[in-house]
Amino acid sequence: MLPQLPLDKWEDTKNTLHLFMQIVGKIRLSLFPKTNHWWHVPLYVSCRGLSTRPIPYIERWFEIQFDFIDHQLHVLCSDGRQESFSLEGQSVADFYQSLFDALKKIEVQVSITAKPYDVPFSNIPFAKDTTHASYDPQWVTKYWQALGFVNSTFEIFRARFIGKSTPVHLFWHHADLALTRFSGKKAPTLEGRSKADQEAYSHEAISFGYWVGDDTVREPAFYAYVYPEPENMTDEPLTPTEATWFTDYGYAMAFLPYEAVRKAKHPTEYLLDFLENAYQLCARRADWDVESLTLVP
Numbered sequence: 001m002l003p004q005l006p007l008d009k010w011e012d013t014k015n016t017l018h019l020f021m022q023i024v025g026k027i028r029l030s031l032f033p034k035t036n037h038w039w040h041v042p043l044y045v046s047c048r049g050l051s052t053r054p055i056p057y058i059e060r061w062f063e064i065q066f067d068f069i070d071h072q073l074h075v076l077c078s079d080g081r082q083e084s085f086s087l088e089g090q091s092v093a094d095f096y097q098s099l100f101d102a103l104k105k106i107e108v109q110v111s112i113t114a115k116p117y118d119v120p121f122s123n124i125p126f127a128k129d130t131t132h133a134s135y136d137p138q139w140v141t142k143y144w145q146a147l148g149f150v151n152s153t154f155e156i157f158r159a160r161f162i163g164k165s166t167p168v169h170l171f172w173h174h175a176d177l178a179l180t181r182f183s184g185k186k187a188p189t190l191e192g193r194s195k196a197d198q199e200a201y202s203h204e205a206i207s208f209g210y211w212v213g214d215d216t217v218r219e220p221a222f223y224a225y226v227y228p229e230p231e232n233m234t235d236e237p238l239t240p241t242e243a244t245w246f247t248d249y250g251y252a253m254a255f256l257p258y259e260a261v262r263k264a265k266h267p268t269e270y271l272l273d274f275l276e277n278a279y280q281l282c283a284r285r286a287d288w289d290v291e292s293l294t295l296v297p
Contacts, residue, residue: 002149002262003142005220007213012134014143014212015121018175019092019132020073021050022119023099024064025172026112028052037180037200042169045151045177049144050170054078057108064099068144071137075102082106087140091133096126117173120215143212146220146258147177150210153268154179157208157275163293164203176211181279183288187228201227206282208275210258216248220258222271224278225251230285239277240270254278 007014025043032040032055043050049068054061065074066087073095075083083102090098096114103110114126124131147170154168157179164182171178183204190201205227212220223246226233233252234245246255256274264270283290 002258002267003145004262005139005142005146005212005258007218007220010136010139010143012132013136013139014175015119016092016132016134017140017143018119018172019116019122019126019129020066020087020090020095021170021172021175022116023092023096023112023114023126024052024066026114026117027064027099027103027110028055030110030112031055031057037166037202038196039166039169041173042167042171042178044167044169045144045147050147062106062108068137068140071135071140073099073102075099075106077106077108079106088135088137089133090135091131092124092126092129094130094133096129119174146212147210149267150177150222150271153271154208154210154275156268157272160276160295161293162295174211174214176209178207178209180205180207181293183283183286183293190227204228204286204288206279206286206288208278212258217246217255222256222258222261222274224254224275224282226282226286228286233282233285236281236285238274238281240273243274243277254282 021043025041029041034040044053046065049066052064054063060078062075062077065076067074071087072084073087083105085098116122122132151168158165158168161181163184166180168179185204187201187204190198208224210222229251238244238254242260243254243256246253261267261271
């Protein structure tokens with residue numbers, strides 16, 4: 001059975017881990033070759049936690065791995081060198097120092113903007129943040145178990161589509177595990193937004209994701225939305241019955257509570273039903289060529 005993840009039970013740990021992920025993600029951002037729509041930024045679910053996957057570095061490559069079974073942070077290099085340290089008992093400042101010490105030992109030099117990026121709960125520079133220091137391994141393991149289920153289900157859903165698609169990846173910005181499909185057509189410029197946002201939404205897209213909650217949504221949930229958004233999107237009925245339209249972020253988002261999936265008799269099929277329904281109604285309302293973009297077995 002999928003684990004329960006009530007946000008109020010582990011929010012301090014979640015916030016600390018989120019900042020850990022931002023530090024690791026910024027290292028990948030700094031060194032990985034720039035990819036369209038910022039695909040060089042995310043982290044990836046692994047068999048033990050989360051990973052940067054191999055990052056090219058001069059004539060070597062290295063990888064940073066969160067191990068949510070033994071609760072270690074591993075830095076692995078292609079020349080055989082490796083460094084590790086415990087995730088437990090670390091403040092953000094400790095984690096930041098320990099990670100850069102580990103990189104120095106394997107002779108990797110990297111510079112990042114060493115402060116949180118657009119998170120409401122902290123603006124403290126990483127090197128000075130002794131406030132966020134909660135790490136409950138039991139909750140982190142439960143979080144990773146949920147991520148593993150979502151990752152696997154999203155991969156099944158991703159395989160049905162033959163158009164341009166992102167990998168299933170975790171954006172450390174808002175810590176959401178996401179998958180995006182593209183119609184292949186350019187989209188109107190996203191006015192009044194950053195260059196990063198304009199690049200991310202340069203083409204018509206339908207995005208799907210999972211996150212564990214924030215100040216606005218106080219529970220883990222799944223979402224789907226389309227850009228550009230057709231008029232009267234919220235008039236469309238959603239499936240399953242627990243799914244609703246959510247507009248508090250300023251756009252129409254199909255929303256499904258994680259708890260509904262967790263309690264379902266067949267969680268994978270239940271989640272796939274939500275994803276497929278959201279895609280079909282968004283794609284058809286946005287005038288995508290649904291049939292030509294669908295894999296025929």
